[in-house]
Amino acid sequence: MMRSVSRHLPPRRLLFAAVMYSFLGVVRAEELHVVSDIRVDGLRRIAMGTVLTYLPIERGDTVDSTKAAAAVRALYKTGFFEDIRLDRQGDILVITVQERPAINTLKVTGNKDIQSEDLLKGLNENGMAEGDTFNRLVLDKMGQELTRQYQNRGKYNVEITPTVSRLDRNRVDVEIAIKEGKAARIQHINLVGNDKFADEDIIDTWESAEHNWLSWYRRDDQYSREKLSGDLEKLNNYYLDRGYVDFNIDSTQVAISADRTDMFITADITEGDQYKVSSVQLTGDTVLPKVELEKLVLVSEGQIFSRRLLELTSDSVVATLGNIGYAFAQVNPVPDIDRESKTVGISLQVVPGPRVNVRQISFKGNTRTNEEVLRRELRQLEASWYSQAAIDRSKIRLQRLGLFESVEVDTKPVPDRNDQVDVLYTIKETSSGEFQAGLGYSQDDGITATLSLTQRNFLGTGRTFSANVTRSSTSERYGFTVAEPYLTDLGVGFSYGVNWSKTRYDSDDESSYDSQQGSVSTSATIPLSENNALTVGLGWDTRTLYLYDGYYPPSYLTFLDNLGTNRIDSWTLRSGWSIDTRNDLLTPTGGAYYALSGEVALPGSDVTYYKLDADLRRYWRMGPTLLLARGEFGFGGTYGDGDQIGYPFYRGYYAGGVGSLRGFRDNTLGPCEYVTYYNDCRPTGGRIKTLAGLEVSMPGLFGKAAHGTQLAWFLDAGNVFAGTDTIDGEEVRASTGLSLRWRSPMGPISISYGLPIRQKEDDEIERLQFTFGSQF
Structure with missing residues (x-):
């Protein structure tokens, strides 16, 4: 043996x-x-x-x-x-x-930079998963691979410690303990050979940067091989976009300090000479009249050569052909370089490929939403010619429903067919139903108790149903609303609601007064075009006001005296026109929203008045930041018998606070009147509102997990005025500061710290302002 x-x-x-x-x-x-x-x-x-x-x-x-x-x-x-x-x-x-023993459990600990799911997936693909046969060689090889991945992220002090524990029945527990350490910081970037441009101009757009005072936020000083590779490509593009056709990166050296915490990057380059364009011509099968495509060419004879302009030209031509069915169109720029004359002749070869139609459109991820809700937003139809513009527009319309956290689109060629494609929209649904019972706090209403039920996608139909009960120290509100976005196949929407509220006077809220009111309203939204919509609504409301002499501004009491009663019934007609090109409903990063609306109390109402409002917002994405410019304008007046009674003060405009001019106390700006009881001038509201603002925000400050969270610098300006004859530029107020909007697990929170930069001596300043438990 x-x-x-x-x-x-x-x-x-x-x-x-x-x-x-x-x-x-x-x-x-x-x-x-x-x-x-x-x-x-x-x-x-x-x-x-x-x-x-x-x-x-x-x-x-x-x-x-x-x-x-x-x-x-x-x-x-x-x-x-x-x-x-x-x-x-x-x-x-x-x-x-x-x-060999079987793997009983496989656990990864200590990892932050690489998600556990990704690590376990990589282990599984290489034969290391629970239930598999244990192989020490595979484990050692995976340890080396993990070390390489972390070093690619600049973490050269990473420690990978696998532990194998023997169990009975020929089993083992495997634990991979990771001590990531800190990423090595870039202390210096040195370009050698650049005579035409300064270092700081070249590396301004790089993802890698030398350690600086903003590195704690940007993390751009953390070395990564992938980032450096991309930055070197940007370096190459920088010179090619400026005509340096012979530019070359001769060598790149990356040095690390002895303690593996500091990195030093050096790139040796040869700039070469600058070239100009000698000629430009379109060749190949242009499909459309050649003159039409030539209008898209951004390069012309005599210009300094720019690869970026060539790429933009190619993209424009490809997009134009893609919108008429040529999904696989290509434009191949062929340069003819003359190094003696330092010129480049450019031939743009158009290869349209076959004309393609869409065979099938499908959806993935809509576990709660009916497919009908998705399909009615599509602008690309099945069995029709492929259009990239229609596919992209369909994606934006889906995003603007407000029901999805993300929408991705993928186009796949049909096997064995070069003239057909399938389109797949992958959506990630967000919570569309909310049941809230809890406490909130705002500086307007103090402690607020809320019970509300909102379903923005009722039974997956896209309909909205909401009911709410709110009680605070100064108010009670009850109501419900139902909205049907597609009453007809043409996209006409319809909504109706009933509300009742009771407000009690609060000395901390200088615009408040005792009242009870109820209302019933209906409205219809009629789409006029892809981005334009008309809204028409009819409502009835009744309110009873309780005002006492000496406790309220004299104009309030005069209004009731002229009216002859403290109960007011009104029929109101509302209409509006909006243009909405935003790319997302909840967190837009581009596009605009312009809305004009009007409200008029119809003849036969106790008070005949009208209001005109404009809300203008424009979004620009500028690198990692988002710029928002906004303006709000309003004008109110009376007609008929309302001229003798006066403009209803409860329909007036107010300014100051989180929603308008931050840094000033809520509703304290604008015209005011002396009130005997307080021996003070109390705000009365105005018939004209002018507000404007700029915001520069950083949507990605808290990472992708904190979707909808923004930190922004703001500049607010404006005021409200009693009438056109009181408008005075000297009365305009302005403030600046920082605001944080956070959709926390406990509810939406809005916090702002404003510093008035234009104010009057008697203005009431309130720098720190916040709301919790209300939408923003």
Whole structure:
């Protein structure tokens, strides 16, 4: 009987020793023998049939040393065994094996830079998963791969420590402990050979940057091989966009300090000479009249050569052809370089490819939303010519529903067909239903108790249903609203609602007064074009005002005296026109929203008045920042009998606070009147509102996980005025500061810190302002 081979030998020696001992055992009695039977000892998890499947020896075979060696190699190659021994008992071939242990649990700890799901997925793809056979070589190889990945992220101090714990029944627990350490910081970037441009101008757009005072936020000083590769491409583009056709990066050196915490980057470059464009021509099959495509060419003779303008030209031509069905169109710029005259002739070869139609449009991820809700937003239709503009527009319309966190679109060619594609929209649904019962706080109403139910996608139909009850120290509100966005196939929407509220006077809110009111309203939204919509609504409201002499501004009491009653009933007609080109409803990063609206109390109402309002917002994405410019304008007046009664003060405009001019106390700006009880001038509201603002925000400050969270610098300006004859530029107020909007798990929070930069002596200043538990 042979002795087993030590499992502690290196794999190659182990195999060699096992084979040699096997040779001795098999051929000891005779050089050749016929195998009458095969027995495998030591199996626990591996089936006998599995071993025989891989074994190149069968019953009746004649075995010699060559076949014995091949058998051992074949069984080791399966990866199932740590030790293999071949013996002979008469004519029976006895194979004794020791199985590799099975992985009971696999755990990764200490990782932050790379998500656990990604790490486990990579381990699984390489044969390291719970239930698999444990292989130390695979574990060591994965440790080396993880180290490489972290070093690519600039973390050269990373420590990967795998621990294997033996269990009973030939099992092991595997734990990979990761100590990531800190990313090495870039201390210096040095460009050698740049005479035409300064270092700071070239590297201004790089993702990599030298350590600076903003590095804690930008993290641009953290070295990464991928980032540097992209930055070197930007370096190349920088010169090619400025005509340096012969530009070359001769070498790149990255040095690291002895303690592996500081990086030093050096790039040696050759700038070469600047070239101009000698000629530009479109060639190939342009499909459309050549004159139409030539209008899209941004490069002209005599210009300094620019690869960026060539790429923009190619993209424009491809997009134009893509909108008429040529989904695979290409434009290949072919340069003709004349190094003697320092010029470049450019031939733009148009290759349209086959005209393509869309075979099928499908959706993925809509577990709650009916497909009808999605399809009615599509502008690309099945069995019609492919249009990239229509596909992109469909994506934006889906995003503007406000029901999805993200929408992605993918176009896939149909197998064996070059004239058809399938379009797949992958959506990630966000919570469209809310049931809220809790407490909130705002500086207007103090502590607020709220019970509300809102479903913006009722039963997956896209309809909105909401009901709410709100009570605070100064108010009670009850109501419900139902909205149907597609009453007809043409996209006409319809909504109605009923509300009742009771407001009590609060000395901290200088615009408040005692009142009770109820209202019923209906409205219809009629789309006029892709981005334009008309809204028409009719409502009835009744309110009862409780005002006392000496406690309220004299104009309030005069209004009720002229009216002759403290109950006011009104029929109101509302209409509006809006243009909405925003790319997202909840967190827009581009586009605009312009809305004009009007409200008029119809003849027969107790008070006949009208209001005109404008709300203008424009968004620009500028690198990592978002710029918002906004303006709000309003004008109110009376007609008919309302001229004698006066403009209803409860429909007046107010300014100051989070919603208008931050840094000033809520509703304290604008006209005011002396009130005897307070011996003070109390705000009365105005008939004219002028507000404007700028915001520069950083949407990605808190990462992708904090979707909808923004930190912004703002500049607010404006005021409200009693009438046109009181408008005075000296009365305009302005403030600046920072604001944070956060959709926290406990509810929306808006915090701002404003510093008035234009104010009057009597203005009430309130720098820190916030709301919790209300929408922003």
